[in-house]
Amino acid sequence: MAAKRIMVVDDEPDILESVSAALEKEGYDVVTAGDGRECLRKLERGKKPDLILMDFFMPGMSGREAIERIRRDPKFGGVKIVYMTVAEFRERGLQSIRDLGVKCCINKPISVEDLIKKVGSSLRK
């Protein structure tokens, strides 16, 4: 069976590197993007990922805006999305996250154990 494909979107190169390394060690096929715009460009051109790990605070286009655009495009239907952020959303924000079908949030600083557990459970849902 082909490895599940995960796109990691974050403007911090260290996070991209460490999260990618942890996921690749678990056998996932990982692609990265440095911001919301690059994420959308790579989605348009490349193979559809099974799951996107999305940062919130990014220059140019926030994770929220990137997720809204992904959800508006039927080509990307079925792609699972998980936030990976330092942001603490209030109930209103959490509701809008649920409305966009975002599976869960991974809090920064990232624990590898939490990352692997949440990625695995989000892919199974």
Next chain:
Amino acid sequence: MSKKSAFEALKSSQVTLLLVPGESYNSSILKTLKKASKRYSKVLYVALNRPASKIVSEFKKAGIDPARFYFIDTVVDGMKACKRMKNCESVGANELVELSVRIGEVIGRIKPDLVIVDSFHTMQAYQEREVIARLAHDLIAKIDTSGCKGLFPLLAADRDAPLTKDLEMFVDYVAELK
């Protein structure tokens, strides 16, 4: 968007984003502040649009007691006047780290009941949206810790702007003045 009035929203929510019509921006905010100043005895006003000295003269005309307010003035034109005021300190609008630290320090020192930032959208002239959203997020964490309330007015015309949508993720309520 909202069925509560701005003042009701402020009473029932900890952090409120307030959409204000552009044609009556100053007068609408003054009306809300007049009510708020009767309920809240210490208000921290972060002035990003207009100098604090100008806001104080508007307060006096509107019958609002400026002594209940403490100002952080980021408007270059207001810095000299701010230095002459007892309840005002100035920070350069592009010194965001300094601004964030100073807001936190003032919240800790004067223990306000209410913090007003007027308005984050003004900062877009010289700061990235991401940086402003981070500042707002950090400020809301400080508001949470101190237990006071936060009111962030912005132009109703900016309701669909990406920064507004980002800020909505961190507030309890979005109210709109008619």
